[in-house]
Amino acid sequence: MYKLLIMDDEPQILEGMKRILNWEQYGFGQIETCESTESAISKVVDHLPDIAIFDVCVGKNLGYEAIRTLNNLHIPTKYIIMSGYSEFKFAQEAIRCGVKDYLLKPIDRIKLQQVIEKIIVEDLKGTLGNSSNDRLNKDPVLGVSYDSLSKLVNRILLMIKTEYGQNITLKSVAERFQMNSTYLGQLFLKETKMKFSEYLMAHRMLLAQERIQMTGDKISSIALSVGYNNLNYFYTHFQSFFGKSPSDLRGKG
Template sequence: MYRLLVVDDEKDIRENIQYLIDWGRYGINQIETAATYEEAVNKALDIRPHIILMDVKLGDGRWGYELVEHLRASGLKAVCCMISGYDEFTYVQRSMQAAAKDYLLKPINEKELERFVERAIVEELKGRLPQRQVDPPDVDPVLKVEYGTLSRITNKIIMIVKGSYRSSLSLMGIGEMFCMSSKYIGRIFLQDTGMRFSEYLMAYRMIQAKKLIETTGDKIVVIAGRVGYTQLNNFYVHFKEYYGFSPKALRGMEETEKNPCTAVCDEMELPENTHMEGKEEKFPETAAAKESRAEENAAEENEAEEEQGNAGTPESEAGGEAVGKRDI
């Protein structure tokens, strides 16, 4: 029903936005991206988008608000929202003068983006929002707690992870963004969550990878790159440590990997009067079990190396755009 155009000179930003919210839920069934002023003009006049997300400062030395004015002069009546890593009043003022309807700071908060989309559909496009049930509490997918129970700093760190987990992230880089010591914010994050930042980042990447494996037909090596991994072997190890089965087993390609003990248990002879109810009985690992486990691990390593060799090492997504200093 609706068409969306995302204009940003950074590839990871363009890709992140496409997966940041459920666009289909709002009837947005076509998403196009552009990296330069000229490409944006051509795509905008070609697809006639209803909504445009526009970076304030484009990499070719041009300004997003100039592009908004250009498109309006061409007769395009799209609802525009400026996105930027800078919170300077001049940029905000100039964007509003160009008739942009909102101004979102990077990393983009998904709730703020959803609110803009809802306003754009109802107030500007005179459309209807999908009926929604009573929203459950806003719970973090890794921590399983409501965001309202976490400190402001921890919430900001989580927001950055959500927007930039495909890129190279470090607590030191986030500390510089906040103008704070990485040790200080790391200690607060650990106290709030019970997890180190690196553990949280890995867990969030695993959750996103699982979604992609379940909902797309992309190769595992491609998915690894899309969630921030440049080494496929590391991705395989982390995925199996987190979920207990390999990425390919999740797709049903290797059913035995989903329950690797099945074949081993079939080979084990249990005593006749052994009852498995109540307390779980533990048995020593048999030679057959050890051999099966060794073969499984070797096959998995070969599988990862083979796919790495076929597809090449995925390129690491570059770090996000520098942002202006903001108070925490």
């Protein structure tokens, strides 16, 4: 079972973070909270959490300074910074400390979920789900177990899940793997029975569907959040994928 530590000086945020995900489904059996960097350092040393989520500013203290102190102790905890500030200086310092991600408040549940999944798979060498929870262990687009897919394809899926809101393409992924894009695309198609572009679109559509049904956000805002700068392009894909418009889906949701 994994251990989680959350640090923020606002009690309501601590409570919200404890409820934002079903942590137990991801294998977290212990969740600790604290409201100061001093307490956070002590709790990391005492409990050795697998993942710690720190607010960037707690009073006059900085979350990444606490992380820097803990890194000097060579504790293997993986850190996420959350912040109400989009200032480059804070993000830059957090990256220098080796944090896994820098999330802006209010925390996007789906984004946090993807970061946690990536840490579990890549850093903690775990798997998403277990025999008693097939939903977590199955890719929602492909409908197959992650365990049935190659390590390469799982890495591609993780890239899509974390970067779907950006201009991710088969070519950009291939460049990161230092592979030929045509060859990589053929491998992906052979294993998933879907083209890279088809999978990316389907993933974006499922995320858009969830946000349309679960939030009151504007359709244009949702389209942008899942990687569509062109609203007409989003509407065309959505209508083709679901057979109804975003407003129709919201009206019946």
